[in-house]
Amino acid sequence: MKTYTPMIQQYLKIKAEVPDAFLFFRLGDFYEMFFDDALRASRELEITLTARDGGVEEKIPMCGVPHHAASGYIEQLIQKGFKVAICEQTEDPKQTKGVVKREIVQMITPGTVMESKSLLERENHYLAALTGFQDGSFSIGYLDLTTGETKVTMIDSVREAINELINIKPREIVMASDEDPAIEKELKERDIHSFSVMDDCSKEASFEPVLKEIKQEKLIISMCRLLHYVSATQKRSLDHLQKAASYQIDAYLRMDPNSKRNLELSETIRGNGKKGSLVWLLDETMTAMGARMLRRWIDRPLVKTEDINHRLSIVQGLMDAYFERESLRDSLKEVYDLERLAGRVAFGNVSPRDLVQLKKSLQQVPVVQETLAEMNHKESIKLAESMDPCPELLQLLQSSIIDQPPLTIKDGNFIKDGFNSELDQFRDASRNGKTWIAELEQKERKKTGIRSLKIGYNRIFGYYIEITKANLGNLQDGLYERRQTLSNAERFITPELKEKEELILQAQERSTELEYSLFQEIREQVKKEIPRLQKLALVISQLDVLQCFATVSETRHYVKPTFNQDRKIEITDGRHPVVEKVMDAQEYVPNDCVMHKDCEMLLITGPNMSGKSTYMRQVALTAILGQIGCFVPAAKANLPVFDRIFTRIGAADDLVSGQSTFMVEMLEAQHAIANATQDSLILFDEIGRGTSTYDGMALAQAIIEHVHDHIGAKTLFSTHYHELVELSDKLNSLVNVHVAAAEQDGHVVFLHKIKQGPADKSYGIHVAQLANLPDKLINRANELLIGFEAKPKTKMTTAVYEDEEIGQLSLFHNPKNKKPKKTNNIQQEILNLNVLEMTPLEAMNELYRVQKIAKNEAK
Template sequence: MSKKELTPMMVQYQKIKDQYPDAFLFYRLGDFYEMFNDDAIKGSQLLELTLTNRSRNADNPVPMCGVPHKAVQNYIDILVDQGYKVAICEQMEDPRLAKGMVKRAVIQLVTPGTQIDIGTENAKTNNYLTAAQYDPKSQGFAFAYADLSTGELKVAKLTSQAELINELVSLQTKETVVDKDLPQQIEETIKKLGILISHQPELPVQASTSYLSQDVSNSALKQIVKLLLDYIQTTQKRSLQHLKRAVVYEPSDYLELDHNSQYNLELTKNIRTGKKAGTLLWLLDQTKTAMGGRKLKQWIERPLVNRRKINERHDAVAILLDHYFERNQLQDELIKVYDLERLAGRVAFGSVNGRDLIQLKTSLQQVPKIKYILDQIADHSFDDILKNVVPLDDIVDKIDSAIVEEPPISVTDGGVIKDGYNDQLDKYRDATNNGQKWLAQLEAKERQVTGINNLKVGFNHVFGYYIEVTKVNLSKIPANRYQRKQTLANSERFSTPELKEKEALILEAQEQSKTLEYKLFVAVRDEIKKSIKRIQDLADAIASIDVLQSFAAVSEEYRFIRPSLTTKHEVTVKDGRHPVVEKVLGHQQYVPNDVSLGEDTSVLLITGPNMSGKSTYMRQMALTVIMNQMGCFVPAKKAELPVFDKIFTRIGAADDLISGQSTFMVEMKEANDAIENATPNSLILFDEIGRGTATYDGMALAQAIIEYVHNNIGAKTLFSTHYHELTVLDESLKQLRNVHVGATESNGELVFLHKIQPGPADKSYGIHVAKLAGLPNPLLHRANAILSRLEEQADEKQERKNYQQTAKTMAAKAETPQRESEEQISLFPLEQIDDTQADVVSQLKNLDLMSKTPMQIMNQVYKWQQKMNKE
């Protein structure tokens, strides 16, 4: 439609829509939120709504669809979950009192990163909104993130684009706020990760948010916090009182795990399903509160490197493990604690209702009991936690005195405030209750006077109170007794002057009662808002207690032990296990294994057949390190571990189609990341490096990587390979040791022992594994035939090579003048023969010359010569 054809309402709509071009505008019209034009067309498809038209008789009718205001949250969630923004446009005045067009304005912009109405299925998950600014001088980034539902606010300086991407992926952010100076190439990279980019222009400094960055000294970090808070204020248009002061962190403050390692080790997300089941988080999560669940996930993703703090957590787990009955009592109390962090957020946002306040009261009532239990068993390891476990009796008393035990969801329809809390409210309620009694008495009186037994006094919002008489009984009504009010198909509705008067009194009392109740509720909410910081400190303490009791419960159930932290550069794990695999398989079926990396060993070269357990062995080592540095006990009989600073993994085959990178390119990039960033205090897991290219290329790269890590880095490294040729490296690399996963053949069938044994594996058993996978027998027979032929060709090639080498050696000796007599070189003097020479002489005596070809004899002589020269 042209601008001239637009109605005043559509002019208002378009003016507001122009301010939010990248969002769906939910425009309030009565009991519905409507969408128009392109929003309606696209919204009807995404939300499966019926598409209609406004101004149907116009040349260009306006596409239109809508949703009921009472069900709007579900539709908003659907759009936001798909990466869209939704602007909520409300009526800002009572339509009954408005002159001309009702004033409307956007009261909130809901975006993927600012969504706070989290469903119960996501209660244990944070929703982080991130922000990034580029520093062209250092080529680094100022970075910040916040969770609006919990108030968490963190900020850091990142040194590279790789670090930025790692933080974005690790935090699983759905939205990143940037300014106009972010390079386009970086913005495109972020978009490829499926993250929504939002731009925020700079706003004037506001005192209401500047205090949040008062603990940040770096100017660039202060600026990124301001950018993030400007966006939050622009979109949310409400109090940010619950946001905590920004905390500066360094990635090096924690055990560094890039997102590839988190993915490969399946810490919080299953590689195959993308779900929690089958992950370390799934195994360790016996938390009883939503706050504890989120805290556990944070601890898994950011293990500690501070030795004192690790030991404090170990101490706390040990105490809880030793006090079974007290731990059970603690769990019983924690179950009754609701999500204090998000309740505090809803109080600050003004979206809290009566039921939320009852949940807050119930939660706070458990605090004295929790404190008492811990006081009975705690020692110094709980000091930092217990100082914030402070009962908030004033808030409990306030809610208990004001809010009914079972309040309705709505806070504007009455029924929230207790009787006796406010005298004026009690008077209004008394008037309403007396009015209802009067109406009941009126109904009984009129039935008696008229003799109409089914006469009734009723009410609706359009016509108010009325007396209803069926048409068959109209003749029974005394003349001039009633005034006709409404005619229905089977009845008539009437009124009387007395009823009209009482109606006015009742409705006035009801309306004023609702208005006063809402004011009283807001006053209670605002009173609680003053204590948000206390509630948040308490919530953080209870979340930590919840995680620690979860560690104790899991350690008891799965027989975990307390690890010892050593200052030596060595690893000793006795009967270590992969805790997740063990839970799936069952304790009886899982085969434990040792890991021994003394100060004289930095690399374990692991060989063995596919499916034998090499990858599991490597992963269980990484999980043991992570669990230790989280503060949890570990799956082993004994464990002595240093504090690692970083973990790098190259496990599994994965390509990156979005970036156009092949499996081998991803493999090399991950290997390079470890080589460039690992230190002697790091842990490196390399699984089958080099398999993505030609055999000799891959073997050469694998050997070069092993040598580089061994000679230049010195990190503890587990390197599994099928290149058996690499097992000779233990002869040239002093800190490399060969181990293999045992396997044996029984009646032609491969049996995995799943046990790590010293030395290299004797063969790969690849065709046996293919048989286990169910490949057809003809195919397997053909593979065996090809393998035999290839091995024969390889032997013949080696024999020719040995013969040529021997011939060259003999020719060289022939050209050398003999300086010794024939008797001197023909045999060794018996008194000078050592063990090696004796062994050669013994083999020579027993050699059956007549059964050997000349080539085989030459080859044997060459081997003896090499053995002698080596000695």
């Protein structure tokens, strides 16, 4: 270290505090980076890499960015998952000998961003902490630094902990240095890339406001880990952090990440976009905080019937009051993001324009309250009464900040006239200085009787009173203080003139300083009201989401669902809400879904593209919509309250984890079977198709039997294995249904209608024809199908294969070392032919096939 220059030594000492972050080291008007930081930053930011002397033989790599443009470069690094430490000069260079003192004033990390383009206003930006314990349990704490929302929960297993973190979608996760690295590895595979270490879990007095309602020691440990990390990185007031709310994951309808993805709740499977998701369908919110709450409600539907009916009651009231609802929407449109405004106030980076937004928002609260009262609806009136319009704060903002302030505090002129008398004097002196000088000149002429007396100004002496030598005899002794003698005049000053001179010359500078001081005082008063603002924001967010439900429900013709304790599903003319909206003017074919005690499972058959998956999804989405408190897309709906929803829909490899489609399918099936209860909803789509026919059919049947006999959950199971429809004869609570299709002129027509009983055929080749495969290929497939269907079929049973039968090629040895017997099939093949029903072409194909079998056996 001693070989380096003092400045580089200082840099290295500070850099040692943040080895995992880029250190933006302030040198004059630039933030500089050195050594490895410079090499990496020059690549990531595409800026010029230079070098400088540092006291050693080789020059030190260096690159830098202007301080006024640093935010853009910092944002680039944060979006790539890096961290940035801001190191500022903490002493005045003019008053310091040697190296100016510097220290880190803030760490910016992916989870602690407060201002960035990547900070989406309609989505939360969470930072989480995970703590594992020796008994296998985990605690998770998370917060949104931009809004102050803080929550904590206990998890029983590592699998559930990982699922919960994936559901939370934190931008950064804080863990202990000795936490199991396999957890980080799996989370990275699930698109969570930023991780940090914090080993300090001690309870500090400053954490008490956040921890006051948390009693369980394990929860406190995770929250303290999180708060230590936030305090260490932000180095400023965090007064806006709310009391940590403890929750249990079983207190909500639970869905694992794969089920949420399969149902496309917040983003589509194809393209990962919002359009086409349930959030896209429902988001008619008027505020950013309402949009964030909508996402949280969709992620965590309710399981208490009383809470669900409370929301539905308010939605009903809003639907019945169209004009009042439209008035509410107009008022909410003028309400800004109170949650993040409060966060910026606490963080110290609020601007005058932010306070104007706060003022305009508070002005709408009495209007909203009045509108809710006009609805004359019990629940709406309660909602209005729970709103705190913060009248004192509104009065302060109305009297202090102008309606159109400049962008930054530095520009000044944002405090209203009349708010502060001293500021008014400065402004009066600055704006009306010349007028005052002219008035003083007239006053002094009248006092002295010297008409030629004038008041002038120069840079050296400032303002002065000038009297010609011819008029000096008329001047009263001691009236003025002599300042300068000229050849034909004398210049004087007075205490009053010097006082005004100082006031005029320094008015602008002192005005700006006083405005900043007044702004800080206003900010501190607003800061004291943060808890009230956060409570108000919560109520307005809830109202916004509920009016959104009412608006969508009326527009899309949804109905209010009812809930039963008998585990009955009674959906009349149900629709898939998103597909219906996407189809727009086209007619959507509705379908019923009725499942009573004698029907725990629907086995759904039918051709590809006929709508089996859509039907299954619409049942799940109807349940979710009902349990978040929204009306549902149906003519009538009577539903049970589900505790969990499991889905196995679609085919997708997990290449990152090295898992095939079939392995993903089996893992999702296992998760459902291991965790489902009688009150769950299970959707299984085409289980078993990722392996050989017999293997897949055997697995599908075994899963159906297990769910039917041992779990009893409401289950929708779609399949192409038509052999499975015979299970309805053996399983009392299984009912066959199919999606209807019809043939017209050799083409298939999908009717998209669910009917009782099994499907009569698959129509797979017809679907291939719809996909415009070549006619020659389609014709050949038809010829092959005729041959395949003519072969004797082996009935699928639950018994194992006999030694003589050939099921599939085994990857393992045959325990009995028996070779399959070679059977003479030619006689049986001929007996199976129904010659009278064959067309000439079919007869020729069969003759060719049988001859080929005979030739093979002759060999």
